[in-house]
Amino acid sequence: MGKLETNKQQKKDKLYNTAFELFITKGISKTTISDIVSKAGIAKGTFYLYFKDKYDIRNKLVVKKASELFLESHNALLQTDITDFEEQLMFIIDYIIAALQKNTSLLNFIAKNLSWGVFRSAFNQSPKDSDENFFDMFYALVPSDVISRHDAEILLFQLTEFIGSTAYSTILYSEPLSMDEFMPHLHNSVHALIHQYYNR
Amino acid sequence: MGKLETNKQQKKDKLYNTAFELFITKGISKTTISDIVSKAGIAKGTFYLYFKDKYDIRNKLVVKKASELFLESHNALLQTDITDFEEQLMFIIDYIIAALQKNTSLLNFIAKNLSWGVFRSAFNQSPKDSDENFFDMFYALVPSDVISRHDAEILLFQLTEFIGSTAYSTILYSEPLSMDEFMPHLHNSVHALIHQYYNR
Amino acid sequence: MGKLETNKQQKKDKLYNTAFELFITKGISKTTISDIVSKAGIAKGTFYLYFKDKYDIRNKLVVKKASELFLESHNALLQTDITDFEEQLMFIIDYIIAALQKNTSLLNFIAKNLSWGVFRSAFNQSPKDSDENFFDMFYALVPSDVISRHDAEILLFQLTEFIGSTAYSTILYSEPLSMDEFMPHLHNSVHALIHQYYNR
Amino acid sequence: MGKLETNKQQKKDKLYNTAFELFITKGISKTTISDIVSKAGIAKGTFYLYFKDKYDIRNKLVVKKASELFLESHNALLQTDITDFEEQLMFIIDYIIAALQKNTSLLNFIAKNLSWGVFRSAFNQSPKDSDENFFDMFYALVPSDVISRHDAEILLFQLTEFIGSTAYSTILYSEPLSMDEFMPHLHNSVHALIHQYYNR
């Protein structure tokens, strides 16, 4: 990679980092492109060299951050000896929830802007960005003898939506109850959702 | 109610209706207050006599529309002979999903802007707006001998979030599958979520 | 006319005057709307209340200024005893050329931006703006027994284009000769153009 | 001319052709240097090696295109047997008008940007560009025994301006009449303008 190439990537990364910081601090609508570039120490025109507009960088950031979180949880799982699928899944869920509880800005950012469509298309569009793919990771965990690949996909969808939306409300607003209070219910519900797909 | 009083309410209603129409047509951020008042045939300053800003009218509208939908489904239920709790719940869910499938603009509007907190507080703030309260309606259905009031609330929360977020993705974007394909899974999952709270 | 109405017209006039001043001083493309409003002491948004954009005010100004000049020449004609059509026409031409020689900025402004289409449509659009219409003024001068109304219109078109384009080059750039040198040729040519339409 | 030299000329020509195409398609002010170079497949910086700015290439193009048209008409004249000056002139005028009617973009481009000064100076600056000069061509046609060289120049000026400005309005906008309707008037007027200079 040439010096010029490196410089380009550095500029892009700087914009990503600065934009994320401002998005979670001030909110997206209150963050202007002027804010981003001036904080990043980059010229305004340069922004438009890499991103179409504010929502372009937001979409890319949302997927980036969500993926990072998932893969981080998977890496943590690999450090353990857990082999049972449900236990593995619970580990990941607990890991992610704990991370979001510690980083409510991130939760706010991801939850408000991540849709399944964005998420999915992002993985398909640029598989080179991460040598490990979150979907593959999940499907590899699922015991294929009891849950079909097709069902696994639908299950993943339901779990993601269910956990995402309830976590948003409980963690950020403690509405209608706090995440700590909700936790046992969440665990039970996740088990209930999974068990449908066993022994079908 | 005097003539002047009536005139005031008419103005307010006109603003509500016009704003809703524009919100679902052009989207909220693309709708300006100028758009609303000019389409409503009302002076710009008058808007500020009734609403604080665009987000004030949006919040009120979201709750209004969501409540109308819930109560409409309940009224439909009353026309039936269904007495079993789970069947009643399924009827309401199917009714609401069918309505949202027919009116995707409404789904988009509600899903993007309705949070549990807004919803809940709205009911508490102005119980007079609807002589029937959605929460009371729901709790009345729940068989109190098998599910406690406290659990009922948590269950309602989970169902609302689960159905809301999966319906959004499947109806509007058919991602990762269409609502028609998802329907049996949805039914099973709802049953699974409910059954946890039986015979505890 | 109420106070508010008067205030509106004052603002509009102020914008007209300031824009014209800047257009002829700095040129149109170098004049920004910011320049106009800041010099006029009016808020930027107010500009857009009265004009669509820079080119809207330019078009209106061009017609305004050209009309004023024509009508001014006609008023001057009325102060004389000249009765012969050709002499009257020559008087008007000489008057206008003299005015443009004294005010080369005006010549530059009008010549670069006035097209027959703009001119004509402007008169038809808002005939109320001037109780006297330049076209009617011209046609009234033409001796209708020797030149038909239809021919008069074509003649006026040719004279306007011929004088306009040659005056532009000779007055502003003395190319290929100065207006003073060109004057006798211009007179002869105008007579030649007119005489075609006599005794047809 | 070495290979490198040829490559340079090719780049320049490519820029000329691309710029012209964009100028007549999108208009000059809407055409950016980015547009030109990206369409030409040449680097942005390279543009500045050959031209000062957008207006530099425009001026050169306008003269180039106008000259081509004039010389083309002269070449067509040489294919005929016409010997009489007025007939020759009419042939050229008709030829040019026909060409502009077929190519209104060219008319628009030339008329809006060609001034006598630009035209004249261009011929004097770079006579090498065309081995035949339009001015010389015209003066050679004029019968020098009846019209002096000095008068010929003034006549050419008047004809050019007269025809140019009336053609613009009639061809492009049919205002106040179409070119077809105007044609006989144009012919008569041209004759009238020429005859002044006979037998002086």
Place this chain on the structure above:
DNA sequence: TATGAATGAGGGTTCATTCAT
């Protein structure tokens, strides 16, 4: 109450020009 003209900060975006490679 109701009006709507006036405001003006600040947003997004463009694009001619430069200069290190």
Place this chain on the structure above:
DNA sequence: CATGAATGAACCCTCATTCAT
């Protein structure tokens, strides 16, 4: 000679909000 990433001044325009009428 050729490149094209980077620049950043400059611009247009929107629109929520106010306030005299």
